[in-house]
Amino acid sequence: MPRILVSDKISDEGLAILRSGGPDFEVVCDFEITPEDLVRKIGDFDALVIRSRTTATKEVIEAGRRLKVIGRAGVGLDNVDIAAATRCGVIVMNTPEGNTVSTAEHACALMIALAKNLAETTASMRAGKWEKKRFKGTELRGKVLGVIGLGRIGTIVARRMQAFGMSVLAYDPFKTPEAIANEDCTPATVDEIVAQADFITLHTPKTPETANLISAERIAKMKRGARLINCARGGLVDEVALAKALEGGHLAGAALDVFNEEPPPADHPILKLGNVVLSPHLGAATAEAQEMVASDVAKQIVDALTGGPVINAVNYPSVDPAILPRISPFMELAEHLGTALSQLIEGAVKELRVTCAGDVTEFPTKAITLKAIRGFLKRTTDVTVNFVNAIPLVEARGVKVVTLNEPNAPTFDSLITLDVTLADGSSRRIAGTIFGQREPRIVQLDGQRIDASPEGTLILITNRDVPGVVGSVGMTLAKHQINIAQMNLGVDDAGRRALLIVKIDGQAAPSVLGEIGALPNILSVQQLAL
Numbered sequence: 001m002p003r004i005l006v007s008d009k010i011s012d013e014g015l016a017i018l019r020s021g022g023p024d025f026e027v028v029c030d031f032e033i034t035p036e037d038l039v040r041k042i043g044d045f046d047a048l049v050i051r052s053r054t055t056a057t058k059e060v061i062e063a064g065r066r067l068k069v070i071g072r073a074g075v076g077l078d079n080v081d082i083a084a085a086t087r088c089g090v091i092v093m094n095t096p097e098g099n100t101v102s103t104a105e106h107a108c109a110l111m112i113a114l115a116k117n118l119a120e121t122t123a124s125m126r127a128g129k130w131e132k133k134r135f136k137g138t139e140l141r142g143k144v145l146g147v148i149g150l151g152r153i154g155t156i157v158a159r160r161m162q163a164f165g166m167s168v169l170a171y172d173p174f175k176t177p178e179a180i181a182n183e184d185c186t187p188a189t190v191d192e193i194v195a196q197a198d199f200i201t202l203h204t205p206k207t208p209e210t211a212n213l214i215s216a217e218r219i220a221k222m223k224r225g226a227r228l229i230n231c232a233r234g235g236l237v238d239e240v241a242l243a244k245a246l247e248g249g250h251l252a253g254a255a256l257d258v259f260n261e262e263p264p265p266a267d268h269p270i271l272k273l274g275n276v277v278l279s280p281h282l283g284a285a286t287a288e289a290q291e292m293v294a295s296d297v298a299k300q301i302v303d304a305l306t307g308g309p310v311i312n313a314v315n316y317p318s319v320d321p322a323i324l325p326r327i328s329p330f331m332e333l334a335e336h337l338g339t340a341l342s343q344l345i346e347g348a349v350k351e352l353r354v355t356c357a358g359d360v361t362e363f364p365t366k367a368i369t370l371k372a373i374r375g376f377l378k379r380t381t382d383v384t385v386n387f388v389n390a391i392p393l394v395e396a397r398g399v400k401v402v403t404l405n406e407p408n409a410p411t412f413d414s415l416i417t418l419d420v421t422l423a424d425g426s427s428r429r430i431a432g433t434i435f436g437q438r439e440p441r442i443v444q445l446d447g448q449r450i451d452a453s454p455e456g457t458l459i460l461i462t463n464r465d466v467p468g469v470v471g472s473v474g475m476t477l478a479k480h481q482i483n484i485a486q487m488n489l490g491v492d493d494a495g496r497r498a499l500l501i502v503k504i505d506g507q508a509a510p511s512v513l514g515e516i517g518a519l520p521n522i523l524s525v526q527q528l529a530l
Contacts, residue, residue, distance in 0.1 A: 001026060002305045003044060003066075007033050008051035010073050014294030018049070021302035039063045047301050049073065050080075058084040069093065069304045071297040074284070077314065077384060086315045093300050093312045094384055097152075098293035099284030104156035106283045107201050107231040110255035111161065114199075114227045115140055117253075119277045138252075141165035146197030148190060148213070149232065150175055150183065151381065151396070154203030158185055169193050172397070174380055176348045176423050179398030194218045199227050205382030206233035216241035224250055231257040231283045233382065243269035246276060257283050314386045327363040330356075330416060331371040333432050333440040336454035336530055337418050338375025340442065341430050343528045344460075345420060352376060352394065353402040353419040358409030360416065369403045372418055379529075409433075412443065445499060450490040452501045458528045459508060461500040464521040465491055472519050473500060480512050497523070 001024040006015065009031045018027045033041070035055065042048065043065040050056060051073050061067065061084045070080055072094040085092045113119060116137040124131050145161050147154045150172040158168045162184060169192065170185035177187040190213065193200060200222070204210050214228065214237040222228075228251065230237055239260055245251045247269075255277040256270065262281060270276055284290075300311045310316050334354070354372045356365040373390040385393060394401060409415035417431040431444035432454060442452045445460070452458060463469045470489070477484060486503035508516075508527055517525040 002046045003028065004047040004049060004301065004305075005030065005033075005042065005045040006049040007031065007038060007054040008049070008073070010049065010051065010294035010297070011291045013291055014049075014073065014298040017295060017298035017302065021306065025302075025305075035060075042067060047071065047305060049297060049301065052076065052079060055079040056085070057081055061085050061088050061090055064088070064090065069301055071301045073098075073290075073293040073297040075099065075382075075384060082315055091304055091310060091313050091316045093297070093304070093310070093316075093386075094314065095293040095296040095300070096312060096384055096386075096389065098296050099286075099289040100152050101156060102286040102289035103231055103283035104153045104160065105286075106257060106279070107153070107157050107203070107229055108160045110229050110231065110257065110277050110279070111145075111199055111201065111227075112140070113277045114229070114253040114255050117275075120274045123274065140199075143167075143198040144169060144196055146188070146193030146200040147171070147185065148193060148200065148202050149204030150180060150185065151203060151383065153231075154201075155183055157201055157203065158183055166199075169197055173348065174397040174399075176350060176398030179396070191218070191221070194221050195223070197226060198223065199229065201229040202232045202236050204232055204236065205380070206235045207379060209380075211235050212238055214238065214242070219245050219251070222251060225252045227251065227253045227255070229255045234258040234260045234262060239264075239268070239270055243273060246270075246273050253277070257281055312384075312386055312389070314384050316387065323363060327360075327367065329434050329438045329440065330360050330363065330414065331368055333434060333454065334368045334372040334416050334418075335375035336440060337416060337430050337432050337442070338372040338377075339379060339530055340375075340454060340458075340528050341418050341420055341428060342376045342379055344428050344430070344526065345422060348423040349397065349399045349420055350423050351400045351402060351419075351421040353404065353417075353421075355404040355406060355417040355419070356414075357406040357417070358412060358414040360409075360414035361405040361407065365403065365405055368416065369401070372416070373401065376418075415443075417444070445490075448490050448497075448499050450488060450499055450501060452488050453486065453503065454530050456485065456530060457504050457507050458530065459502040459504060459513070459516070460524075460526045460528065461502065461516065462523040462525075463498050463500060464523065465496055465498040466521050469498070469519070469521050470500060473502065473516055473522075476512070476516050476519065477502070477504065477508070480508070482506065482508055482512065 003026045006029045039059050042063050046066050047069045049071045056070050058081045067090050069091040075096050082092050117135045121135050143166050145166040145168045147158050147170045150170045168185040169188040170180050171190050180187040216238045219241045253275040257279045304310050354369045370387045370390045373394050374385045377385045412433040415433050419429045421427045429446050432442045442454050483505040488501045490499045513525050
């Protein structure tokens, strides 16, 4: 008899779906369960349904003797130890689509509120005033909207606001110009959007590359009278510089649903301004979104427990459990290769080719391809990439995915190769294999033979093949108290260039990488976090 523990409150509709899973389904609700009680009780349940309150820790998962699936009603999975779940054979799933429309609508609502000064006029009337002459709004029709991040939410916002008569400039580093144009948007850079847009709306994840994306310098370059909307993530905007631009009259207004610190401190300068519309991270806080994520997770759990399709799983490919132990090392290798490749490139991608050669082709290689795509995408999106949405997500960026199986692998029993072609015609290649039973190795980079373990932090250094380079690199790292865990060297066939791969403890600061790049005979330096 499947037993399901619901430890966070979800909608009645979601509970009804769980209870209708079968005549022997038992659903237990305990919305106030403590972490200690959860560890003590979880061993009697087959499934756990959570939202943001409950944390599925390693201790909880390991105590779940019967636990088969954890379902998160929502997107974020920071409160689930996915690695522990994977080790214990527990499927982890979320509901990535349920709040897309609500978040997009929230951004549109904030945009309209800014255009019509609704926050200020409401405050004025509550103060007993009738200031018709003071407030003058602006039409959206004919204005230029800049959308930074044309993913699921950004695309919906663009479509909604096009209906208001706005023209849309759009930037998305992972979509080709053709894919952007297909949405009736004009491809543009961030700086072009900053200089030309009347309204700018952000829909990008927070990554090391996008942190402080709207910096003080970019705020200064925005059109006078422009307006900024952020319903994406805190940390994308220099909030202090934004407050100064709003107070000084350079910008007409801003609308923020997310903040660098949540909740923002009481003395935050943004909170004191009248030309700002604020909400406390409510993008997904609608009855419909909450009902949808509850219904989605309930349906997914019922399917998983009754042998149906496993939907929106983040750690479970559709692979016969009998062969999973043998294919899983290759799947993990493919994800590492994808993660590495994504950090080696800059610019929009046109094609991603995944080639499996040799003995690995005896397995269902679609799972390997999906893992490669997951690795390729996961550092560049806040959407949880899983085995269901991997291909749609990458194709939505205008990337063509090609998969090939070849019976023979040169030099190795099995070889997985990832080739990427960029919009400018350039390309990169990375390949790997498994040594022994479970030892992954990167064995080729752009055709150059290497031997590196795809884990931790790697510094890739291309240099002239002359004496002294290894020593100077080692001395530079030592000067900055950076420990070298491993070092490998490869030389091209012509013997003119070498590739030095240095595995380090922790990460090197950009200044250290710059110092290495300035050493004699160094041609390029890149750091990979795997």
